[in-house]
Amino acid sequence: MPNETIQKTPITDDDWILGSPAAPVTLLEYGDYECPHCAMARPVLEGLVAKMPDTVRLVFRHFPITTTHPHALMAAEAAEAAGAQGRFWKMHDMIFARQPQLSYETLRACAVALRLDLARFDLEMEAHTYLPEVRHDFRRGVQDGVNGTPTIFINRRRYDGPRDRESMLAVIAAVLSAAPGRARGVA
Amino acid sequence: MATIINPGAQAPEFTLLNGNAKPVKLSDYRGKNVVLTFYPADWSPVCTSELALIQETLGEIRDFNAEVLGVSVDNHWSHRAWAEHLHVTFPLLADFWPHGEVSRLYGVFRETDGISDRALYFIDAAGVIRDSWVAENPGVAPGLNVIFEALERIQGARGKETSRA
Numbered sequence: 001m002p003n004e005t006i007q008k009t010p011i012t013d014d015d016w017i018l019g020s021p022a023a024p025v026t027l028l029e030y031g032d033y034e035c036p037h038c039a040m041a042r043p044v045l046e047g048l049v050a051k052m053p054d055t056v057r058l059v060f061r062h063f064p065i066t067t068t069h070p071h072a073l074m075a076a077e078a079a080e081a082a083g084a085q086g087r088f089w090k091m092h093d094m095i096f097a098r099q100p101q102l103s104y105e106t107l108r109a110c111a112v113a114l115r116l117d118l119a120r121f122d123l124e125m126e127a128h129t130y131l132p133e134v135r136h137d138f139r140r141g142v143q144d145g146v147n148g149t150p151t152i153f154i155n156r157r158r159y160d161g162p163r164d165r166e167s168m169l170a171v172i173a174a175v176l177s178a179a180p181g182r183a184r185g186v187a
Numbered sequence: 188m189a190t191i192i193n194p195g196a197q198a199p200e201f202t203l204l205n206g207n208a209k210p211v212k213l214s215d216y217r218g219k220n221v222v223l224t225f226y227p228a229d230w231s232p233v234c235t236s237e238l239a240l241i242q243e244t245l246g247e248i249r250d251f252n253a254e255v256l257g258v259s260v261d262n263h264w265s266h267r268a269w270a271e272h273l274h275v276t277f278p279l280l281a282d283f284w285p286h287g288e289v290s291r292l293y294g295v296f297r298e299t300d301g302i303s304d305r306a307l308y309f310i311d312a313a314g315v316i317r318d319s320w321v322a323e324n325p326g327v328a329p330g331l332n333v334i335f336e337a338l339e340r341i342q343g344a345r346g347k348e349t350s351r352a
């Protein structure tokens with residue numbers, strides 16, 4: 001079996017997308033809110049979108065590793081609950097910033113800080129309203145070939161290289177120079 | 188690098204100690220599909236995430252009438268401590284003495300540094316090797332798709348439902 005891994009699942013309207021829908025470079029991240037490597041990747045990935053908003057967009061899907069990260073699933077559900085109230089990315093950032101002390105109280109404090117409708121937040125967390133969304137992301141990750149957290153796909157190809165800003169900028173430049181508009185004789 | 192065993196061959200029999208120092212034979216798993224996972228070392232970062240991912244999807248893997256066996260050259264004491272640390276519940280087998288003998292038998296022993304390659308063998312219920320995967324770069328773990336696509340080829344996509352009974 002070949003080692004190269006291609007993202008099989010399409011990006012859809014129900015995905016969380018940061019940046020322009022028309023951006024030629026899509027970074028798809030499968031991440032876990034309790035994973036330190038994901039927390040380290042967050043400013044790099046979001047920074048790329050901020051630096052090149054017309055060129056790069058970031059898609060985030062949940063991939064909680066519950067056996068080693070007991071709060072990861074709850075945190076993913078909380079991000080979805082905030083997303084249902086229009087605050088996904090803000091919640092996403094706040095959860096990562098509070099990663100060492102994740103608990104329901106911390107997540108609820110984030111909801112308070114974001115001025116979410118708390119009654120709705122509590123109700124939906126208790127009912128696990130967004131668990132199916134999180135599970136759906138996880139299943140897509142299995143299909144796509146997640147091999148750790150975070151797993152990043154750049155324009156559908158799994159990127160297993162270093163996740164520092166310089167390396168990511170270099171790979172994005174390479175992807176852009178090979179983009180269809182400029183490609184010569186490449187299918 | 189040694190040669191990988193081709194699909195269609197009978198998987199070589201072995202007996203290794205698990206983390207509780209109990210001998211485990213491959214043939215104990217006849218009737219089950221086996222995902223035989225060779226990895227370089229306990230406690231290393233990539234192996235950690237690889238085995239944690241397998242543990243996370245163990246229920247789905249078992250839906251394909253399959254069990255997972257991990258193999259590295261670490262001893263059974265290390266395996267036990269590491270399994271507890273990672274909350275891994277499938278057996279980790281110690282290919283410790285004679286050092287790397289089973290890894291060598293499966294063509295995944297690295298003579299240069301004395302550890303196993305990162306590799307997967309998919310063995311069916313009759314003990315026949317049906318598929319394999321070897322990392323081109325041992326620092327990169329296999330995607331979970333590799334495991335599930337291989338199991339689907341062995342068991343059929345419908346295997347999931349039928350084996351759930």
